[in-house]
Amino acid sequence: MVTDPLVRLDRASRAYPRTGVALRPVSFTLARREFAYVVGASGSGKSTLLRLVAMIDAPTEGIVEVAGFSSTTIRPREVPVLRRRLGVVFQDFRLLPDRTVEQNVAFALEVTGVPRQEVWARSAHRLAQVGLAARGRAFPHELSGGEQQRVAIARALVHDPVLLLADEPTGNLDPRAAAAVHQLLDEIHAQGTAVLMATHDVAQVRRAGRRLLLLREGALVHDGTAELAPRGELAVGQGGRR
Ligand SMILES: Nc1ncnc2c1ncn2[C@@H]1O[C@H](COP(=O)(O)OP(=O)(O)O)[C@@H](O)[C@H]1O
Ligand SMILES: [Mg+2]
The missing domain is CATH 3.40.50.300 (P-loop containing nucleotide triphosphate hydrolases)
Structure with missing residues (x-):
């Protein structure tokens, strides 16, 4: 085929x-x-x-x-x-400054009506994948540029693109x-x-x-x-x- x-x-x-x-x-x-x-x-x-x-x-x-x-x-x-x-990642990260790292990642799923438990499980999985499992409660400005970009990548992956x-x-x-x-x-x-x-x-x-x-x-x-x-x-x- x-x-x-x-x-x-x-x-x-x-x-x-x-x-x-x-x-x-x-x-x-x-x-x-x-x-x-x-x-x-x-x-x-x-x-x-x-x-x-x-x-x-x-x-x-x-x-x-x-x-x-x-x-x-x-x-x-x-x-x-x-x-x-699709997942999209930009040079300037584009994270929501007033939300925590885990909220930034979860938000993309929440708006699509995925059940709450699944949202948090999938977000946690992606944050672990980018090496930031321990930084979920931090705000973007508390992270280095490299860490912020990894959060943006976790967010881009949360839909399994x-x-x-x-x-x-x-x-x-x-x-x-x-x-x-x-x-x-x-x-x-x-x-x-x-x-x-x-x-x-x-x-x-x-x-x-x-x-x-x-x-x-x-x-x-x-x-x-x-x-x-x-x-x-x-x-x-x-x-x-x-
Ligand atoms: N929204 C836009 N409006 C008008 N011109 C644009 C727009 N986006 C890009 N361009 C023009 O298109 C060309 C290619 O830009 P771009 O795709 O941003 O290049 P690169 O990402 O390789 O730096 C440039 O000449 C730029 O000025
Ligand atoms: Mg460009």
């Missing part, structure tokens, strides 16, 4: 009224359980690409298909259903905390979750030897491993950190 890819972009592009083209027509597929990096200089379209996959934005032209939903046919009331199949989208999750972290986040995403991938991760961390990308999607000025210029990427291109992304 042929199974559909988890993600398929078919000549998907995105333009904005004032700034023009953010993403030129891009085509690629991501299989279930696959891991790919999205790399490129600042402004090359990484976040735009991830927003299309999360269906936070719709493509200007072309098609985006994710987990059985298509940008051409998805109804507004189906978008939350898709969102629950088929795909984790991470937009430069290590961009605000020191090298040690960044390495911990990379390792955590590797573990999550090893347990069967597909991962699409935008990153500036060229050293990590080279070390991992995985597939990468390289963007330059909104165009997908390479889809493959780092060794085969255009010469010098990966160093450009490194200098583009904001």
Whole structure:
């Protein structure tokens, strides 16, 4: 039996009224359980690409298909259903400052009507997975940046997503905390979750030897491993950190 890819972009592009083209027509597929990096200089379209996959934005032209939903046919009331199949993590964590760590993780499940006991069991499991079982009662501002990002990852996983989208999750972290986040995403991938991760961390990308999607000025210029990427291109992304 042929199974559909988890993600398929078919000549998907995105333009904005004032700034023009953010993403030129891009085509690629991501299989279930696959891991790919999205790399490129600042402004090359990484976040735009991830927003299309999360269906936070719709493509200007072309098609985006994710987990059985298509940008051409998805109804507004189906978008939350898709969102629950995805986990999303951002560079700036986006935790609720007035809620504890465990409330931040549990909140995403509570709003979907999961029974209370199950909410707390699943939240505790995910906090343990990211190494923060003991910090559940803390507030976000009491944690380091690396710990806050791990809380955000626990929150993203609490729905048991088929795909984790991470937009430069290590961009605000020191090298040690960044390495911990990379390792955590590797573990999550090893347990069967597909991962699409935008990153500036060229050293990590080279070390991992995985597939990468390289963007330059909104165009997908390479889809493959780092060794085969255009010469010098990966160093450009490194200098583009904001
Ligand atoms: N909401 C938006 N409105 C207008 N222009 C945008 C918007 N988001 C991104 N852009 C533009 O699209 C291009 C790609 O941006 P982005 O996807 O954020 O790149 P990256 O994440 O690689 O830094 C940039 O030129 C940026 O200015
Ligand atoms: Mg970005």
